Amino acid sequence: MQVKRALLKLSGEALAGPNGSGLHGETLTAIAADIAAANRAGFEVAIVVGGGNFFRGVQGLSRGLTRNAGDSIGMLGTVMNALALEHAIEAAGVPARAMSAIAMPALCESYARRRAIDHLGNGKVVVLGGGTGNPWFTTDTGAALRAAELECDVLLKGTNVDGVYDSDPRANPHAIRFDRLTHAEAIARDLKVMDTAAFALARDSGLSILVFSLHTPGAICAALRGEGAFTLVAPQ
């Protein structure tokens, strides 16, 4: 697979490092350095960032909030991460633009498809906060959506496991890793590494997903080149 433009999904947890929540400076710097290297190598990178390091909508339920209210707070968390990444990437010497699916013009640009494509063409890294801008969705689905509309060659899912397993590897130490599988197989087996809506959208838009671990330094550049350990979810 020849990749020119990629959508990189970073979970919020990926930015929390060893702290497990919030933002970890060294982790943020290391991820930003990898993204800056990918940009310098000529890849166009758009990032959708999660917010699980701050708040997930479902957590609101146990605090007396509705899912709609919780998801609004969750989306704000993703914008915080987008602003942190924008800053860290620029500190690594590469221009970056945070764009939010929910308008907050004093903080960053609002997401608009054509503007995002212009930024990518002008050598900027685009960092997309706010997910889809709607409650009841996840940033995985937001990543599949943006990858489709920005006509990305691949969706890279950077996470804390090195691929897709036949069951959750954190829960089952004997879980077996797939090298490759189809979207239909991932959905039929209910493999939780991404949610079903994200797999279905990727399937319908013919988008391949590469799942890889962010724990190895240089993992993002390697994934863009199709190197390192990963699982490819692709049409037959």
Ligand SMILES: Nc1ncnc2c1ncn2[C@@H]1O[C@H](COP(=O)(O)OP(=O)(O)O)[C@@H](O)[C@H]1O
């Ligand atoms: N079949 C599976 N293969 C790989 N990872 C899985 C699977 N089922 C569940 N997971 C879990 O999915 C997580 C990766 O998804 P991610 O979106 O980064 O995290 P989270 O859903 O906690 O925000 C991993 O921590 C892993 O434990």
Ligand SMILES: O=c1ccn([C@@H]2O[C@H](COP(=O)(O)OP(=O)(O)O)[C@@H](O)[C@H]2O)c(=O)[nH]1
């Ligand atoms: O389109 C979206 C994307 C995210 N969220 C909210 O933002 C939270 C953080 O996103 P996510 O859980 O996908 O982050 P990650 O697990 O990738 O860190 C979610 O729990 C939702 O509450 C939402 O409402 N709509």
